[in-house]
Amino acid sequence: MRRVTLGRLAAGLLALGLVLLVAGAALGGNGVTRSPAWSNSGGWGSSGFMGPGMMGGGMLGNGSAMGQAMGSALAGRVGQPISQAEATALGSATPAGATVDQAAKRITFGSSDVRFAVLASPSDGPDLTFRIAGLTNPTIVVPRGATVTVELVNADPDMSHNWALVSGSGPLPYMSMMAGPAFAGASAAPLGDPTSAGLPSETLSFTASTAGTYTYLCQVPGHAEQGMYGTFEVTGS
Template sequence: MKRWSGLAVGLGLMAAGTVGGVAWAAAHGTSVRPATSGAVSPGGSGASMSAMMGGGSTGGMAAAMNQYMGNTHAVMGYVGSGGSGMMAAASGSVWTPGHVAALVQQSERGVTIDRATNTITYHNTQDLLVPLAAPAALHLPGMQWEIDGLINPTVVVPQGAHVTVDLVNADQGYMHGFEVTKATPPFQEMAMMQGTAAFSGSFVMPILPETSQGQYHRSTQFTAATAGTYHYICPVPGHAAHGMVGQFVVS
């Protein structure tokens, strides 16, 4: 799964068709329309499903969804030959390994990292979360999040905290996004259709895999206004089902 998701999963996702794509867009306040070249705005505001997965720049809704559902690699977020449309839609900033390491160190200040319980607790009202998406260096099967050196940890923030998420794609083969969702496990292949984003702004559109120049990143901000237990996932189809999920607790 880490580097090749398999055709069967892709074909299963294709069977969801246009209805699934439109339902996802409606749940996330996103319209399904042809993509335009260039960066997709952080948090998914005004972004399209075709932009998320490499849709074209012409045609109507049907054309956009046909292109979105018509390539199993695109559905799974895989970037390979022929993925230029997706790469243009998912463009973002690139950080060097040194920049990423410095940001992770910054995010660890003033937090409690409990390795025994695999829990990270934030105590301030201004919090920085730096999730590393499926780091290739872990050499683990499946897909995971790494946050402050922990794998898929429970993240605890105070109610009312203003959270900045700096998503970094540390994978070498797949696009990844980020979402704090109201959906609950078990997560299916189309996990982003199981529930809406937990908070306004708690969604980051998928970004490209790492390159020889560094790792792509994209940021968003949201307020953890309502206490409760939520989950953070990768919204790319199949990724939450294969391990990219953790608890997000607002207390």
């Protein structure tokens, strides 16, 4: 597992900010800069990121354009590049200590050390989905208190993606996708397009401290709505 340095994360977030400014300007508005929620948003995935200005600018329903702009702007800036072969292997590997039920599309972890890799939208799979242990958007089950380490790889040739865990389950209303992570640390910075150096990867980790049903999803606008999400269960009491 690799760690993304704070410096790299900061660089990525700065680049994202530039993208948002450019996107806002391109739409003929200044939705990002005028959003008062930005200053108290606490992160790119919170309400400030998708303030009313952005929503009113035609972004809703046009997530691909946003994701593509972010993908090219962030290319080579966030995460550590890995080879296509390594990414492919990560996408199909059965995580240590996990039981994979192919038919039920369910991955159950028995121990409190949970580690798995996530391929975002691999080009040889359904568009705008996650691949984990060879499955598309599987349900992931972990015991309460587990330390969860996720390696995210952007396998999409021309689109930015991230991975975050939020409260609640089922198809989510658009705005609720922009909620903060369910647990501290349970969200990744958006990754850019793969480059000649490889596919960008980053690692996040969090403690699944409260039992319940959660949703993992991509927070790039429009992506979860189009199917880039799955169920995450924390069992126990």
